[in-house]
Amino acid sequence: MNKSLQFSSSLHESVREEISKRISQGIYVPGEPIPSTAMLSGEFGVSAITIKRALRDLQAAGMIFAVPGKGTYVKKQRRLLHHLDLRAPGRASQSKVRPMSVTREKISDPTMSAIDAPDKVMLCVRKIVLFEDAPWMYDATYVSSELDDEIVEEFRERFVVDALKRHDINVTNTRLVIDAAPASGQVAEVFGVPNGFPMLRRLYRMITTEPHITVYGVVQAPFDQLACTIDLAP
Amino acid sequence: MNKSLQFSSSLHESVREEISKRISQGIYVPGEPIPSTAMLSGEFGVSAITIKRALRDLQAAGMIFAVPGKGTYVKKQRRLLHHLDLRAPGRASQSKVRPMSVTREKISDPTMSAIDAPDKVMLCVRKIVLFEDAPWMYDATYVSSELDDEIVEEFRERFVVDALKRHDINVTNTRLVIDAAPASGQVAEVFGVPNGFPMLRRLYRMITTEPHITVYGVVQAPFDQLACTIDLAP
DNA sequence: GAGTGGTCTAGACCACCCT
DNA sequence: GGGTGGTCTAGACCACTCC
Numbered sequence: 204m205n206k207s208l209q210f211s212s213s214l215h216e217s218v219r220e221e222i223s224k225r226i227s228q229g230i231y232v233p234g235e236p237i238p239s240t241a242m243l244s245g246e247f248g249v250s251a252i253t254i255k256r257a258l259r260d261l262q263a264a265g266m267i268f269a270v271p272g273k274g275t276y277v278k279k280q281r282r283l284l285h286h287l288d289l290r291a292p293g294r295a296s297q298s299k300v301r302p303m304s305v306t307r308e309k310i311s312d313p314t315m316s317a318i319d320a321p322d323k324v325m326l327c328v329r330k331i332v333l334f335e336d337a338p339w340m341y342d343a344t345y346v347s348s349e350l351d352d353e354i355v356e357e358f359r360e361r362f363v364v365d366a367l368k369r370h371d372i373n374v375t376n377t378r379l380v381i382d383a384a385p386a387s388g389q390v391a392e393v394f395g396v397p398n399g400f401p402m403l404r405r406l407y408r409m410i411t412t413e414p415h416i417t418v419y420g421v422v423q424a425p426f427d428q429l430a431c432t433i434d435l436a437p
Numbered sequence: 438m439n440k441s442l443q444f445s446s447s448l449h450e451s452v453r454e455e456i457s458k459r460i461s462q463g464i465y466v467p468g469e470p471i472p473s474t475a476m477l478s479g480e481f482g483v484s485a486i487t488i489k490r491a492l493r494d495l496q497a498a499g500m501i502f503a504v505p506g507k508g509t510y511v512k513k514q515r516r517l518l519h520h521l522d523l524r525a526p527g528r529a530s531q532s533k534v535r536p537m538s539v540t541r542e543k544i545s546d547p548t549m550s551a552i553d554a555p556d557k558v559m560l561c562v563r564k565i566v567l568f569e570d571a572p573w574m575y576d577a578t579y580v581s582s583e584l585d586d587e588i589v590e591e592f593r594e595r596f597v598v599d600a601l602k603r604h605d606i607n608v609t610n611t612r613l614v615i616d617a618a619p620a621s622g623q624v625a626e627v628f629g630v631p632n633g634f635p636m637l638r639r640l641y642r643m644i645t646t647e648p649h650i651t652v653y654g655v656v657q658a659p660f661d662q663l664a665c666t667i668d669l670a671p
Numbered sequence: 672g673a674g675t676g677g678t679c680t681a682g683a684c685c686a687c688c689c690t
Numbered sequence: 691g692g693g694t695g696g697t698c699t700a701g702a703c704c705a706c707t708c709c
Binding site: 216260263264265282284287314317318375376377378379380381382383384385398399401402403426429430431432433434435436 | 450494497498499516518521548551552609610611612613614615616617618619632633635636637660663664665666667668669670
């Protein structure tokens with residue numbers, strides 16, 4: 204090997220650590236491609252496959268991303284903090300929203316049972332919340348399928364809380380579950396992350412002033428793109 | 438190929454989906470090893486390497502784990518919900534604690550700056566919180582290094598809030614940041630998860646009745662093992 | 672000793688991008 | 691056409707576990 208590598212239990216780990224070090228040291232910078240696998244293979248004196256293995260692990264850690272046919276780039280780290288305000292939950296936001304779909308289906312996520320989601324067919328509104336024209340959060344909202352079509356139409360363009368408020372329906376109680384889960388299928392495509400990429404999720408149940416209207420949902424984003432903050436004052 | 442596989446863009450994805458399906462259908466059950474890579478390679482008619490690739494992705498998703506020399510097993514899903522009570526933050530718990538280390542160091546995690554962690558050498562107490570004798574959470578607590586040795590010693594065996602309370606020091610304000618991050622180094626070893634495995638984290642800053650005592654820290658656990666719940670009532 | 676998962680390699684093919 | 695990342699293969703070696 205041309206370059207002396209870190210001492211680590213395996214080759215691909217050593218390579219990963221070395222590349223990771225170069226990123227944190229600013230040798231590889233966001234916006235510019237890092238050397239190709241062939242170049243790195245030559246420099247480190249290891250097989251191209253081992254390089255690819257190391258790069259794939261760095262992708263899973265959110266440090267880099269690869270564009271087939273072009274190259275591998277350092278990710279620009281920009282994580283937004285979403286503050287959960289106890290007094291104004293689900294506050295309005297100036298973010299833009301891109302509607303995705305409106306369907307009728309059962310809630311399938313097992314974690315939703317932790318907030319007592321009903322096991323019946325509901326109306327599901329999916330949308331993408333944008334920040335600076337890039338996908339920031341993916342939201343799936345479930346409401347009773349007996350709701351007026353008029354309100355449902357507004358769900359596509361607005362946040363649920365805002366739409367309800369326009370009909371004098373207010374949220375009285377919100378229960379949240381915050382967890383992480385691997386991205387699957389459509390969600391992974393939307394954010395351009397590999398299948399299985401860790402997502403930070405916020406599952407919610409909102410009880411309203413209308414006894415028969417309870418809103419359930421999941422909002423999620425790649426873990427390197429979102430964090431939640433909370434203030435607790437007893 | 439002997440078996441017809443799902444239609445998916447790549448072979449290892451098809452294999453992953455098929456095995457994933459068998460787990461959710463109960464064909465492969467927790468506690469028993471799934472067929473070896475050689476067996477699966479024969480059954481699906483694909484290379485052993487492709488099988489290993491699929492299994493590695495399923496490990497990253499927390500569905501299975503592998504024991505070298507023995508076999509690959511389905512993970513028993515058991516996720517604990519940690520309820521964040523607004524009125525009694527950092528409440529006492531009957532969990533057992535295993536002390537890990539006490540050092541003096543700077544806070545290195547960049548996310549800690551979101552809760553205004555100071556950039557100076559502090560006292561760091563690391564411990565493992567156990568549940569049914571298995572590692573459940575990993576905690577790193579930072580306090581001013583000028584604290585009495587007497588209190589520091591108690592930090593090893595108790596929760597920080599409890600130790601402080603015994604000295605009539607109470608928490609007046611808590612700020613949390615909840616995020617996800619890849620496991621690295623020692624933390625990955627403690628939980629027996631592969632390097633880079635997604636961890637759910639809760640970073641905290643606790644202001645106390647003693648003006649010069651502010652407690653910082655991070656508690657984290659594998660994403661498939663922990664979730665947080667919160668109730669918001671305006 | 673046989674079986675297991677983990678690692679590493681050399682070589683090949685593809686789809687894509689850029690010039 | 692040359693470079694890129696992504697995929698797949700066959701084959702090899704190692705450390706480990708279990709019998």
